[in-house]
Amino acid sequence: MMSGVILWFTGLSGSGKSTLAHAVATHVGGVRPVEILDGDEVRRHLSKGLGYTKEDRDTNIRRIGFVARLLARHEVFVITAAISPYAQTRDEIRRLAALDSIDFVEVYLKAQLNSLIDRDVKGLYQRALAGEIPFFTGISDPYEPPASPDLVVETDKESVRISTSRIVGFLASRGAIPKHDGA
Amino acid sequence: MMSGVILWFTGLSGSGKSTLAHAVATHVGGVRPVEILDGDEVRRHLSKGLGYTKEDRDTNIRRIGFVARLLARHEVFVITAAISPYAQTRDEIRRLAALDSIDFVEVYLKAQLNSLIDRDVKGLYQRALAGEIPFFTGISDPYEPPASPDLVVETDKESVRISTSRIVGFLASRGAIPKHDGA
Numbered sequence: 001m002m003s004g005v006i007l008w009f010t011g012l013s014g015s016g017k018s019t020l021a022h023a024v025a026t027h028v029g030g031v032r033p034v035e036i037l038d039g040d041e042v043r044r045h046l047s048k049g050l051g052y053t054k055e056d057r058d059t060n061i062r063r064i065g066f067v068a069r070l071l072a073r074h075e076v077f078v079i080t081a082a083i084s085p086y087a088q089t090r091d092e093i094r095r096l097a098a099l100d101s102i103d104f105v106e107v108y109l110k111a112q113l114n115s116l117i118d119r120d121v122k123g124l125y126q127r128a129l130a131g132e133i134p135f136f137t138g139i140s141d142p143y144e145p146p147a148s149p150d151l152v153v154e155t156d157k158e159s160v161r162i163s164t165s166r167i168v169g170f171l172a173s174r175g176a177i178p179k180h181d182g183a
Numbered sequence: 184m185m186s187g188v189i190l191w192f193t194g195l196s197g198s199g200k201s202t203l204a205h206a207v208a209t210h211v212g213g214v215r216p217v218e219i220l221d222g223d224e225v226r227r228h229l230s231k232g233l234g235y236t237k238e239d240r241d242t243n244i245r246r247i248g249f250v251a252r253l254l255a256r257h258e259v260f261v262i263t264a265a266i267s268p269y270a271q272t273r274d275e276i277r278r279l280a281a282l283d284s285i286d287f288v289e290v291y292l293k294a295q296l297n298s299l300i301d302r303d304v305k306g307l308y309q310r311a312l313a314g315e316i317p318f319f320t321g322i323s324d325p326y327e328p329p330a331s332p333d334l335v336v337e338t339d340k341e342s343v344r345i346s347t348s349r350i351v352g353f354l355a356s357r358g359a360i361p362k363h364d365g366a
Contacts, residue, residue: 033257045249046229048242059231066228067250074216076257 004072004102006065007167007177010090010146011109012138013124014116016155016163017081020109023164025079028171031178034078037064039082052135060091064091072102077177085137087144094109103176107167108149111156113138150174187255187285188359190350193273194292195321195327197299197308197336199346200264203292206347207224208262213306214361215260220247222265235318248276255285257329260360266320272328286359290350291332296321333357363365 007024009017018038025034034056046063050056054074061084068078084090090106128136135141151170153163171177190207192200201221215231229246233239244267251261267273273289280287300308311319318324334353336346354360
């Protein structure tokens with residue numbers, strides 16, 4: 001029996017967290033139970049009423065961490081897809097996961113802000129730049145990149161297929177999924 | 184592989200929810216993964232800031248239901264130990280569980296209010312009666328007993344051992360745990 005894993009994606013809005021979460025889940029789902037905790041969905045279910053101050057964001061992220069640990073304790077492979085902008089809060093969840101012998105894998109979805117603004121899939125950056133969305137990460141609210149992430153994927157330079165393949169390969173090399181399913 | 188189960192305890196403060204949750208978990212834990220979602224613990228992790236109005240209680244219960252479903256989807260046997268005073272909210276969670284093919288078992292921990300006040304293990308009833316705790320279920324806030332619970336245990340008349348044995352026996356007869364482990 002493999003131990004639980006929390007694959008924690010962190011990155012700006014539009015950096016590909018949800019897309020890569022689903023792509024990786026498809027790979028991993030063949031060999032072990034997977035659950036995706038999507039930032040927006042979790043907010044709706046667990047954090048309605050919370051806003052986007054540092055305190056509220058941290059509370060939301062801690063709740064995602066709590067649920068992720070509960071699932072990972074039962075050998076579920078959990079993928080979280082939330083901006084999670086604050087380094088200290090991510091590190092806190094890593095420490096709590098370690099107490100439960102859960103493998104916490106932090107993956108930084110790195111993308112230049114300019115390329116995200118250019119792409120602007122959901123039209124959010126345009127609105128944020130126009131001042132219509134307050135506390136927008138990267139524009140009017142901070143994002144703290146991980147100092148030492150377990151893996152960095154540059155989603156503005158790599159295709160989804162390449163990023164997925166690199167993440168799956170990394171997980172296999174780490175023993176978080178069986179080797180023959182890697183990459 | 185057995186389908187997920189949510190064993191949902193409902194009952195007044197002091198009716199034995201946490202005690203029975205742990206007793207049943209000991210029985211079930213031998214044969215399948217178990218997680219207890221305790222009302223107080225979940226409030227601390229997922230619902231800090233919520234109060235005890237109907238709306239806030241319902242939000243808290245819906246969050247417990249959300250997490251319980253996530254776990255039960257991965258074949259975890261989930262036991263919830265929260266007052267969950269409102270019938271409609273419990274029924275809503277039963278319906279949502281059914282959509283995920285999760286077996287929802289509602290157990291009513293029935294105890295006369297007088298006997299709970301007499302016992303008053305945590306001293307809460309005395310304080311509630313003195314008006315020191317507002318919105319206290321059964322004293323200054325409503326409790327709606329289930330109209331058709333799957334099982335009723337009368338915790339003011341039965342020992343913990345008997346109630347546990349009846350619940351475990353019921354679970355076995357329902358196929359929620361293997362038969363030879365029942366009672």
